[in-house]
Amino acid sequence: MRTDDRPSALAGARADLNLDTPTLVIDAQKMEQNILGMAGVAESRGVTLRPHVKTHKIPSLARRQTEAGAAGITVAKVSEAEVMADGGLDDIFIAFPLVTERKIRRAIGLAQRGVRLILGVDSRRGAHRLSSLAGEEGITLEVRLEVDSGLGRTGVPRAEAAGLAREISALENLDLTGVYTYRGAVLGDGSPAIDLEEAGRLEGELMVSVAREIRDSGMPIEDVSVGSTPTSKHAAGVDGVTEIRPGTYVFYDRMQAALGVCSLSDCALRVLATIVSRPRPDLAIIDGGSKTFATDVQPKAAPLNLAGFGHVVGHSGAVLQRVTEEHGMLSVDEDSDLRVGDTVEIIPNHVCSTVNLHAEVHVLAADGGTEKVRVAARGMVK
Amino acid sequence: MRTDDRPSALAGARADLNLDTPTLVIDAQKMEQNILGMAGVAESRGVTLRPHVKTHKIPSLARRQTEAGAAGITVAKVSEAEVMADGGLDDIFIAFPLVTERKIRRAIGLAQRGVRLILGVDSRRGAHRLSSLAGEEGITLEVRLEVDSGLGRTGVPRAEAAGLAREISALENLDLTGVYTYRGAVLGDGSPAIDLEEAGRLEGELMVSVAREIRDSGMPIEDVSVGSTPTSKHAAGVDGVTEIRPGTYVFYDRMQAALGVCSLSDCALRVLATIVSRPRPDLAIIDGGSKTFATDVQPKAAPLNLAGFGHVVGHSGAVLQRVTEEHGMLSVDEDSDLRVGDTVEIIPNHVCSTVNLHAEVHVLAADGGTEKVRVAARGMVK
Numbered sequence: 001m002r003t004d005d006r007p008s009a010l011a012g013a014r015a016d017l018n019l020d021t022p023t024l025v026i027d028a029q030k031m032e033q034n035i036l037g038m039a040g041v042a043e044s045r046g047v048t049l050r051p052h053v054k055t056h057k058i059p060s061l062a063r064r065q066t067e068a069g070a071a072g073i074t075v076a077k078v079s080e081a082e083v084m085a086d087g088g089l090d091d092i093f094i095a096f097p098l099v100t101e102r103k104i105r106r107a108i109g110l111a112q113r114g115v116r117l118i119l120g121v122d123s124r125r126g127a128h129r130l131s132s133l134a135g136e137e138g139i140t141l142e143v144r145l146e147v148d149s150g151l152g153r154t155g156v157p158r159a160e161a162a163g164l165a166r167e168i169s170a171l172e173n174l175d176l177t178g179v180y181t182y183r184g185a186v187l188g189d190g191s192p193a194i195d196l197e198e199a200g201r202l203e204g205e206l207m208v209s210v211a212r213e214i215r216d217s218g219m220p221i222e223d224v225s226v227g228s229t230p231t232s233k234h235a236a237g238v239d240g241v242t243e244i245r246p247g248t249y250v251f252y253d254r255m256q257a258a259l260g261v262c263s264l265s266d267c268a269l270r271v272l273a274t275i276v277s278r279p280r281p282d283l284a285i286i287d288g289g290s291k292t293f294a295t296d297v298q299p300k301a302a303p304l305n306l307a308g309f310g311h312v313v314g315h316s317g318a319v320l321q322r323v324t325e326e327h328g329m330l331s332v333d334e335d336s337d338l339r340v341g342d343t344v345e346i347i348p349n350h351v352c353s354t355v356n357l358h359a360e361v362h363v364l365a366a367d368g369g370t371e372k373v374r375v376a377a378r379g380m381v382k
Numbered sequence: 383m384r385t386d387d388r389p390s391a392l393a394g395a396r397a398d399l400n401l402d403t404p405t406l407v408i409d410a411q412k413m414e415q416n417i418l419g420m421a422g423v424a425e426s427r428g429v430t431l432r433p434h435v436k437t438h439k440i441p442s443l444a445r446r447q448t449e450a451g452a453a454g455i456t457v458a459k460v461s462e463a464e465v466m467a468d469g470g471l472d473d474i475f476i477a478f479p480l481v482t483e484r485k486i487r488r489a490i491g492l493a494q495r496g497v498r499l500i501l502g503v504d505s506r507r508g509a510h511r512l513s514s515l516a517g518e519e520g521i522t523l524e525v526r527l528e529v530d531s532g533l534g535r536t537g538v539p540r541a542e543a544a545g546l547a548r549e550i551s552a553l554e555n556l557d558l559t560g561v562y563t564y565r566g567a568v569l570g571d572g573s574p575a576i577d578l579e580e581a582g583r584l585e586g587e588l589m590v591s592v593a594r595e596i597r598d599s600g601m602p603i604e605d606v607s608v609g610s611t612p613t614s615k616h617a618a619g620v621d622g623v624t625e626i627r628p629g630t631y632v633f634y635d636r637m638q639a640a641l642g643v644c645s646l647s648d649c650a651l652r653v654l655a656t657i658v659s660r661p662r663p664d665l666a667i668i669d670g671g672s673k674t675f676a677t678d679v680q681p682k683a684a685p686l687n688l689a690g691f692g693h694v695v696g697h698s699g700a701v702l703q704r705v706t707e708e709h710g711m712l713s714v715d716e717d718s719d720l721r722v723g724d725t726v727e728i729i730p731n732h733v734c735s736t737v738n739l740h741a742e743v744h745v746l747a748a749d750g751g752t753e754k755v756r757v758a759a760r761g762m763v764k
Contacts, residue, residue: 018484020482020484020485020764021482021764022763022764023764054707054708076707076708077708096658096669096708097658097659097722098658099656099657099658099722099723100402100403100656100723102400102402103402122659122661123659123660123722125721125722125723126658126659126722126723129723148661151706152661152665152704152711153659153661153667153704153706153709153711154658154659154661154667154709155659155661156661157661157662274481274482275481276478276479276480276481276508276536277479277504277505277508277535277536277537278505279504279530279534279535279536279537279538279539280539283534285535285536287478287763288763290676290678290735291735291738291761291763292763294672294677295676295677295678295680296672296677296705296707298677298680322534322535323678324533324535325436325458325678325734325735325738326436326458326459326478326763327535327536329534329535339507340479340481340505340507340508341481341482341507341508341511352707353672353673353707356673356707356739357738357739357761357763358761358763359761378761379673379739379740379741379760379761381404381669381670381673381674381708381739381740382402382403382404382405
């Protein structure tokens with residue numbers, strides 16, 4: 001774990017920002033480095049980059065990713081796709097099985113608007129619904145088969161992949177063009193992995209073998225799409241992988257730093273919070289809790305064993321030990337000079353779910369200019 | 383723990399609702415019973431009820447609570463207060479220390495609009511800022527002193543309460559009218575309590591003794607405000623307590639049912655989700671994860687030891703074991719008949735933080751009518 005947490009470029013400037021807290025501040029320069037860095041990984045490995053925009057949920061940032069080389073974007077929800085299409089994104093992969101008539105009709109509506117749309121499918125029932133509704137509208141939907149590579153969530157089991165691919169290929173109005181998976185930092189036995197190289201390699205090799213089997217059965221699929229922020233680099237190195245879909249890298253976060261994927265100083269997004277109470281020498285209360293910091297990556301959970309709900313920049317003794325809805329309990333050194341009214345800067349454990357809690361972010365440019373940007377797809381769960 | 387989970391009144395109707403999932407559905411009849419029930423508790427104990435509206439964040443529901451007898455409302459944030467004032471609420475307690483100029487000015491703006499506003503204070507520094515800014519505007523702010531009664535977050539320590547009260551009373555433009563605390567289901571040693579009667583009694587007795595000491599020092603404070611959903615009934619029974627501030631009771635949730643405060647069938651809010659994948663006989667994936675179900679009340683945490691991230695109504699073998707951002711992993715009996723496309727109804731572990739993740743709720747009336755209502759103060763963290 002790299003523990004570099006030099007204050008960000010924004011640290012000096014934030015006193016002048018006069019922002020109401022708690023709020024999210026993005027260092028534009030760090031973000032740009034992150035965007036270019038992952039574009040470079042994809043280019044050097046000869047794969048396309050299709051970032052998952054669930055991390056930021058902001059169309060203008062998605063456009064910056066495509067300008068910097070991404071071939072298109074990935075989303076999880078039709079509602080996210082709609083927001084992104086409204087924001088000018090025109091090549092969207094909804095990497096989630098759509099199985100209800102209502103959602104499929106909304107997706108078809110996007111395709112009819114001219115968006116190049118790719119849909120995920122992982123069940124016979126889902127495939128039939130897609131086929132039937134696409135048929136009603138007289139269009140053909142591009143689909144990719146999702147395969148489980150060890151995470152144990154959506155995705156057909158490996159052994160059933162070729163069989164389901166054959167059924168999908170036989171359906172009218174569907175064009176099966178690829179396979180995809182999401183494994184993340186998970187090893188072959190399903191346990192969380194610190195050995196990201198092995199996790200990425202396993203992910204890539206499995207999907208390449210699935211694609212080969214499907215092609216050998218006479219279905220000429222092209223796309224083999226894999227990867228998360230921690231594993232993309234390694235999975236992309238497997239011959240036959242064609243696309244990576246990392247998300248978190250745009251900002252990075254404390255979890256990624258703990259995995260060794262970045263340093264804390266690469267983290268482009270920080271939560272600014274204010275000390276509102278100092279009830280004891282060893283306790284400082286900030287104005288944000290579980291409605292400000294996501295709690296899905298809990299302290300002390302294996303394998304990262306993070307201390308607290310975020311990294312407090314520049315206060316080595318401070319730990320965000322507990323959160324209630326609107327209060328954050330910072331344990332501090334007894335001689336801490338943090339006073340009521342002071343501001344602290346915290347790198348969240350998990351940035352994706354943290355951004356989703358906020359209506360807006362403040363993007364701070366290198367020249368000191370700030371721009372308030374709405375998180376347009378926040379809360380788009382449908 | 384009462385485990386009654388008869389399907390809600392909405393269960394029969396939901397197939398007809400044709401709602402996109404995941405979404406929140408409120409049974410209006412149950413909610414009304416909950417609202418009247420707590421109003422009855424307050425009336426029978428001779429205390430006022432000032433519900434915390436952070437649970438629903440919806441002005442029309444806050445108005446229903448005041449129509450049913452609540453004397454006013456409680457919020458945690460100035461931004462919540464602004465939304466509620468815009469929605470017609472005119473008696474608001476911001477039970478959170480405001481310490482920055484920006485926030486205090488916004489609060490003063492509310493008072494100048496004619497809202498009866500009460501502010502929390504728990505530090506000398508915060509009190510001086512309030513006094514100074516109120517003085518600039520030529521108004522007097524009503525304040526209550528927050529005292530820590532065992533939760534270990536904001537609130538002056540018991541031993542320092544009377545001293546700080548004296549300092550506050552000496553400041554211009556502040557009118558100290560009471561004391562308040564939030565203890566919740568916490569015992570004297572700071573551990574989570576199942577013995578709610580003891581927790582409530584300790585909370586009430588401590589605050590009554592604080593108020594007595596302050597009055598004995600010559601400050602004629604009136605309000606002694608306490609209570610959470612699990613402890614309100616017991617704290618209100620302590621002679622000298624004047625007000626309770628429960629929040630969750632409006633909907634109740636799985637955590638409250640596990641505490642024995644309500645039954646599962648009292649829970650008025652449920653998450654509707656769709657099975658999107660059935661990769662294994664013992665696994666069903668729903669279309670909602672940590673961006674749909676709050677993760678601040680984790681499974682297996684003491685003392686409740688809840689199984690999973692919510693109670694799956696009507697499927698006794700189903701447990702929402704794991705969540706990622708947009709996926710929920712339901713372990714199910716191998717002979718479960720849940721199929722891709724089916725809908726499930728889930729009572730969240732913690733309803734307050736769950737509502738905050740959603741843009742809207744659907745309120746289902748007893749006559750079958752439904753109304754979509756915006757969660758107007760969602761994400762109002764500032």
